[in-house]
Amino acid sequence: MTSAVRMERAHWVKLLQEKGLAPRTIETIYTVFASIMRGAVRDELIRKSPCVDIRLPYAHKTTIRLLTPEQVVTLHRAMLPEYRTLVLLGVGSGLRQGEAFGLARDRLDFANGMIRVDQQVVRVDSKPILGTPKSPASVREVPMPDFLAASLEKHIADYDPADVLFRTALRDNLIRRDYFNAKIWKPAIKAAKLPPDTTFHDLRHTFASTALAAGVPISEVSKWLGHESITTTVDLYGHLVPEASDRARKALDTAFRSAFDVH
Known part of the structure; x- marks a missing residue:
């Protein structure tokens, strides 16, 4: 060559x-x-x-920052009212920032407590438009916890969005990430006294770690995050799976103790 x-x-x-x-x-x-x-x-x-x-x-290896429930509450309160639900959407469903910006009203299934993720906001020639998700695996359904459902219902009641739930306040445009991060997110994390490099993605990390800590199988968390491979999920969050070796010992003991008469 x-x-x-x-x-x-x-x-x-x-x-x-x-x-x-x-x-x-x-x-x-x-x-x-x-x-x-x-x-x-x-x-x-x-x-x-x-x-x-x-x-x-x-x-570089991704740095995992996890927010405490108290920090999430403080950040939620520090956000402008029309964007507060985005904080709960990130921590309660694990959506990526662009996916959260592109979430539409008809993708919410309140009856079954599920959210359909099949579009996101992307930039084309500096303009935000609705596009397809990051990968085929990113098209998915994720569970909607009660606290998030309540916040989404309130947001809809307060702002009555026709389609996409979150738009710019003045011009009713789709949200650009650079605008949101500079004008809305940064002032909020400063007011909440969070580290200045706290990102929206940290809410996604917090979602994943909370689910894993509760014993949700990492395969399910991987599916909800929209990862193409469970290897990505394991690489990022495998160390957060609590007491895996201890649970394995107990499960094996339960299955085989009587068979081998071990006391």
């Missing part, structure tokens, strides 16, 4: 970085492209895949 081809591939990765894409996003793009190229080789459309020896930017 020529040095010119290697330079072109390195330039492609550099362009993705210059667009502001995160290392994990670049890795996802590369993985999809590499899969297409492998298919092209298999179908004999090209002789050799160009997706070899490409050095991708290093993806």
Whole structure:
């Protein structure tokens, strides 16, 4: 393979970085492209895949910050009234920020206590639009706890949204993440005296850790989070599964103690 081809591939990765894409996003793009190229080789459309020896930017391990119930309550109270329910939506259902911004009224099943996640707000040419979720696995249904259902019902009663639940107060537009984070989120976390780098994603982490601490199987949590692979969930939250070894010992003892007459 020529040095010119290697330079072109390195330039492609550099362009993705210059667009502001995160290392994990670049890795996802590369993985999809590499899969297409492998298919092209298999179908004999090209002789050799160009997706070899490409050095991708290093993806730092995700820092997991968990919020206490008291911190969530304080943050909820610090938010502007029209956006308060977003805090409970994040911590009560684990939705990603874009998914929360794109949640529509007809995706709420109050009778069965479920939320349908099948769209999110994305930016195209600096404009927020409704788009598809991050991956096919991100299209899902998640349980709606009572405290979240009550907050959503109040929000609907107060603001009567026609479709998407949360919009900008002045122009009734879809919410842009940069606007929300700078104008709404940052002032709220400052008022709540939370660390300045607290993110909306920390609510998602808190949702996952709370469910796991209560003994919910990690496979179910993975499905609710919309992860493509349970490996992602285990890598992020496996260490939060409480007393796994102790529970395993008790389960095995219960099953086999009498059979082997162990006292």
